[in-house]
Amino acid sequence: MRSRSARKQFNPLVYILLAPTAIFVAVFTVWPVLLSLYQSFFLQRMNIVRFREPTFIGLGNYITLFTDQYFLQVIKNTFSYIIGTVPISILLGFLFALLVNRKLRGIGLFRLAFFHPMVLPMVSAATIWLFFFTPDYGLFNTALGFLGYSGSENWTGNPNLALLSVIIVAIWKNSGYYMIFYLAGIQNLPSDVYEAAALDGANGWQVLWRITFPLLRRTTVFITTIAFIDAFRTVDHIFVLTGGGPSRSSTVLLFELWQQRFEYQNIGISAAITVIFVIILLAFTITNFIVSERKEG
Amino acid sequence: MNAKNHNSTRFLKKLGSGVITFITAGMALFWSIPIVWALIASFRPANDAINRGDVWFSSSLSVENYIRAWSLAPFGQYYINTVIIVLMILAVQLVTIVLAGFVFANYKFFGKRWLFFFILLQMMIPTSALLAPNFATIRWLGIFDTRLAIAIPYFGSAFGTFLMRQAFLEVPRDLVDAGIMDGCTWWQLILNVYLPPSVPALVAFGLSSATWHWNEFLWPLIITNSDKSRPLTAGLVRFTQLGEIGAQWALLSAATLMVIAPLFIMFLIFQKRFIQSFLHSGLK
Numbered sequence: 001m002r003s004r005s006a007r008k009q010f011n012p013l014v015y016i017l018l019a020p021t022a023i024f025v026a027v028f029t030v031w032p033v034l035l036s037l038y039q040s041f042f043l044q045r046m047n048i049v050r051f052r053e054p055t056f057i058g059l060g061n062y063i064t065l066f067t068d069q070y071f072l073q074v075i076k077n078t079f080s081y082i083i084g085t086v087p088i089s090i091l092l093g094f095l096f097a098l099l100v101n102r103k104l105r106g107i108g109l110f111r112l113a114f115f116h117p118m119v120l121p122m123v124s125a126a127t128i129w130l131f132f133f134t135p136d137y138g139l140f141n142t143a144l145g146f147l148g149y150s151g152s153e154n155w156t157g158n159p160n161l162a163l164l165s166v167i168i169v170a171i172w173k174n175s176g177y178y179m180i181f182y183l184a185g186i187q188n189l190p191s192d193v194y195e196a197a198a199l200d201g202a203n204g205w206q207v208l209w210r211i212t213f214p215l216l217r218r219t220t221v222f223i224t225t226i227a228f229i230d231a232f233r234t235v236d237h238i239f240v241l242t243g244g245g246p247s248r249s250s251t252v253l254l255f256e257l258w259q260q261r262f263e264y265q266n267i268g269i270s271a272a273i274t275v276i277f278v279i280i281l282l283a284f285t286i287t288n289f290i291v292s293e294r295k296e297g
Numbered sequence: 298m299n300a301k302n303h304n305s306t307r308f309l310k311k312l313g314s315g316v317i318t319f320i321t322a323g324m325a326l327f328w329s330i331p332i333v334w335a336l337i338a339s340f341r342p343a344n345d346a347i348n349r350g351d352v353w354f355s356s357s358l359s360v361e362n363y364i365r366a367w368s369l370a371p372f373g374q375y376y377i378n379t380v381i382i383v384l385m386i387l388a389v390q391l392v393t394i395v396l397a398g399f400v401f402a403n404y405k406f407f408g409k410r411w412l413f414f415f416i417l418l419q420m421m422i423p424t425s426a427l428l429a430p431n432f433a434t435i436r437w438l439g440i441f442d443t444r445l446a447i448a449i450p451y452f453g454s455a456f457g458t459f460l461m462r463q464a465f466l467e468v469p470r471d472l473v474d475a476g477i478m479d480g481c482t483w484w485q486l487i488l489n490v491y492l493p494p495s496v497p498a499l500v501a502f503g504l505s506s507a508t509w510h511w512n513e514f515l516w517p518l519i520i521t522n523s524d525k526s527r528p529l530t531a532g533l534v535r536f537t538q539l540g541e542i543g544a545q546w547a548l549l550s551a552a553t554l555m556v557i558a559p560l561f562i563m564f565l566i567f568q569k570r571f572i573q574s575f576l577h578s579g580l581k
Contacts, residue, residue, distance in 0.1 A: 013483060014406045021397040021416055024453025029419045032430030039430075099321040112568070113325035116332065119564045119571065121512035121530045124553045127537055128331045131338075131546045139334065172331070177575065184576050233425040236514040240534060254425060254515075261429040262519055270429045277426045285421045 033278055039271035046265035054268070061272035070248065071256070077163060078232075078252040084167040085174070086227045092171065093178025093223065094216075098208075100179070101186050111183075115176030122173060126240035129169045130156070133241070162242045162250040169237045174230065178223045185219035186212065218292075225288055232281065253277060339363070339550035362551035369539065369548075371524045372555055375532035382447050382517075382528055383510045387503055389452045394502065397453075398461025399487050403473070419455035425515055435520055442522040451510065457502050460577065464498035465491045501574035508571070511560045529556045 040061050042054035065071045096114045100107055117125060132140045133155035141153060155165040189212065197207050213220075235255045238244055244251035244259065251259070257277065261270035342359040366372065400406075401413060424431070431450055440446045468491055476490040492499075514530040521527045527535070533556045537549060564571050 011404065011406060014400050014404050017396040017400045017483075018412060020393045021453040021455075021458055022412065024393070024450075025416050025419045025455065027434065028424065028431055028450040028453075029422055029427065030415075032427040032434065033422065035430040035433065036427070096324070099317065099324065102317075104318065108568075110321050110325040112565075113329045115572075116329070116561075116564075118575070119508055119512075119561060120332075120557055121514065121533075123514050123530050123534050124557050125331070127533065127549055127553045128335045130537075131334075131549070132331065134544070139330070172328070176328070180572055180575060229423060233423045236530075239514070239518075240537065257426075257429065258515065258519070261432070267429075274426065274429055278422055281422055281426060 032274075036271040036274040036278070039267055040275050042268050042271075044267040046267060057268070061268045065269065065272055065276075073248065074251050074253060074256045077250065080163060081167060081170075081252050082228065082231045084164070085170045085231050086224065089171045089175045090178055090220070090223055090227055092175035094182050094213075096175060096179040097182035097186055101183060114179050117173045118177040120173070122234060122236035123240050125173050126169055126237035129165075129172070129237075130241060133165050156242045157246055159246050159249040162246060166238055166241055166250050169241065170231070170234070173237075174227065178227065181219055181223050182216065185216045189215055221288070221292055225285075228284060229281065232277075335550040335553055338547050339554050341547040343545070343547060362547045363555065366536070366548055366552040366555065370532060370536045370552070372529070372532065372552070374524050375527060375529045376559075378444055378526055379511060379528040379530075382444050383507050385444065385448045386451045386510050387506055389448075390454050390457055390506060391499065391503070393453050394457030394461045395487060395492070395499075397458040398465050399483075399491060401458065401462040402465035402468075402491070403486070416453075416455045416458055419453070420459070424450050428516055428519060431516075432519055441520065442526050444526050446520045447517045447526065447528065448510075450516070451506075454506070457506070460498055460502050461495065464495035468494055498577070500570065501577040504567075504571055504574035505577070508560065532556075
């Protein structure tokens with residue numbers, strides 16, 4: 001780490017000035033991880049009198065979770081949600097960036113159309129979409145009707161479609177956010193490469209896939225990281241649209257964590273889920289860090 | 298021959314550009330449908346229910362949905378709560394991140410690397426993953442169901458610290474040395490040397506922090522239990538679940554837009570600044 005003053009001596013001021021930040025991180029990031037790790041080895045359920053006091057059960061909570069068909073379904077839902085949202089919103093973000101990267105009267109309005117959802121609270125976005133998904137007269141069914149689809153589906157109430165409707169809202173909300181990173185990336189690309197490509201007679205598609213997209217690799221890695229973490233930590237729309245149902249078909253990891261802790265009052269299980277959650281996030285961040293460090297050389 | 302060829306390429310280019318504009322406009326329109334629909338629906342008279350007939354337009358306009366929504370739930374209180382929470386977080390963060398960023402940019406000291414890594418842990422583990430144990434901490438602190446409880450986990454910001462450190466490292470070293478020669482104390486160094494050129498970074502952080510916390514839902518949901526501390530987002534979800542609301546979409550749209558409005562209008566006015574700040578702040 002580069003440093004300003006060469007003096008490396010004991011200076012209490014330094015620690016005093018760092019204390020506020022360090023203490024808040026310790027209390028609200030590090031301590032909760034340790035507490036969850038500890039609690040995950042105990043059976044403790046606040047809504048059942050004889051289980052109120054914690055009892056040590058070793059890896060019991062983890063075994064319960066990983067042998068529970070229902071929890072495995074939640075893991076599967078979480079992966080479906082990530083696969084359903086991350087690649088599509090990134091691709092749409094890239095497409096939007098290409099479309100609006102032009103000098104044109106009114107292009108600002110087009111850009112606004114694509115990125116305005118990102119400043120809306122997720123719960124507001126979901127409330128609006130709730131109407132779109134309504135059976136019979138909801139706009140989504142009407143639109144599908146125009147495309148020749150006959151059934152008027154109850155999107156949020158159908159176990160096969162509930163997760164999909166949650167995914168659709170997330171894509172609508174996030175694509176514009178990823179667009180601004182691609183747009184900034186595209187505008188920073190060196191123009192001489194394009195001039196060379198034009199001289200070589202490369203066509204539009206070749207330029208796009210052989211030059212633009214590879215040059216934006218770093219942007220793509222960055223966007224993938226934030227998209228992945230966002231997919232894990234945003235469940236607000238699930239509260240509004242489906243409540244995790246029907247029959248838990250749209251429950252993902254964080255929603256399950258909330259439900260175990262605050263609906264079922266199960267401290268031990270929710271602590272174990274927290275630990276699993278943290279391990280997934282850390283594994284992802286660290287892998288990502290190693291990969292990007294190695295490739296940058 | 299050559300000129301003719303040139304002309305036809307130009308024509309094709311123009312045609313292509315027109316087609317792309319058309320596609321862009323179509324997609325932009327498609328993407329804006331939800332917000333446009335909500336805006337139109339919110340002005341629909343209550344006696345013209347949406348499920349009967351045209352979901353888009355009604356015969357007349359009316360603001361009664363806004364008035365009814367306002368009277369059905371304490372949105373005024375929700376506004377006050379959200380504004381106080383956002384400002385409280387911002388005020389404390391600006392102090393903590395400037396101090397921490399200054400230390401990491403200006404000093405060499407024992408344990409620097411480790412402390413930096415320790416603080417960066419907050420960027421790797423999003424607070425939303427830790428809501429169960431943090432709930433326990435809030436109970437233990439005895440501040441459950443207060444605005445302070447919503448704000449306090451965000452008082453220290455690893456991301457902000459990182460951002461300020463980067464901004465402060467850009468300040469030319471000569472300037473800092475000159476300040477030291479002039480006998481600046483550490484806080485004079487911050488105020489007179491480091492901060493002035495770093496204001497854009499501070500604004501970028503502030504905007505994205507305010508947006509984030511204005512929109513946050515899950516943590517406020519679990520940590521509040523009454524209208525005296527509940528912010529807009531949690532209030533809106535509660536509102537949608539009120540028994541008498543049912544499928545009154547016009548009313549719901551009005552409530553939704555009330556929640557969105559202040560931040561969204563700010564965003565429309567200061568679009569460029571917001572975009573810049575989002576670009577700065579991929580990770581919170």
